[in-house]
Amino acid sequence: MSTVLQPDYPIRTERLLLRPITPDDAPAMLAYKSDAESVRYVPYGPLTLADVEERIATRWSTTRFEKEGDAVCLALEERRTGRLVGDVVLFWRSESDRAGEVGYILDPRAAGHGYASEAVRALLHVGFDGLGLHRIAARIDERNAASIRVVERLGFRREARLVESEWFKGEWSTLLIYALLEDEWRSSIIEQ
Template structure:
């Protein structure tokens, strides 16, 4: 059973920081620019995300503008959060939750790790916290991830979290100079709650 009270998601102001077993998710600060630049400037790390390798000034500018939003006030808002290692305070990566539709109560997740932080389940743990934010906090009904089919590491993250692969959209996107086949993964609020209960 869905526990949301109405047909629409009506906005949410998250409480920060958001803690998980090994991580802290919190709003980005100007101090994140240098460690973030390390992976946002790495061509391999940004291969499947919607920007080219970024200069430090680009990262600083985005932290000060697009990535500074911390609340879901209206449909279309996105909240980007730093993923910090609880034990060391190191910046491991960042995640984003997009509020796509108010009427449909729909959202989308995005995530990137510093490659040096890969292979330890940190992305999965961070996105799991985003799901709680989306379903519990914002009252979403459905959260999707859209993934280049070559990006098997990214598909692994959402598959570990119980997302269903719903579609393979052949050459549906002209992305970074080539036709790209996208996989659409989705998770419903009820499916997420059932996983939590089992």
């Protein structure tokens, strides 16, 4: 990629604003990032306020893609109320393979309203239209039924089931790999 991709923020969906995470988001993020059940399937344990503030100042502060390996984390803000309901991430995994990956976590109080699907759909636009990706994947613990429903609703196809492939948080985890190709995504948009 020869140019930097700086998405126009906030990214607007029907009910959400996807925007850069700010230090003011720390208390709201702590509400779900400190809860063991909420972070059960993400690659970190419950966080303290200091942990959240440090991550906001460092790894969650990137707002643009400059090179392979970059990741942009965005806050999910309810447009109607201004309430933070979760956050999402888009990873640029490979420039030569034009590959990316999505991740998401919601405050449990906001679960079940379709916010994750709405937000990931917006990330697909950034990845396919903005970064020119060919393939976007999602890696999901097999026990995470809610997350599986999100990607299946968006047209991702299950490509692999890696049985007890990772020692994750003190136990073996079976990992599901889902993916969506750019042409599959564009076909689904036409059908809508």
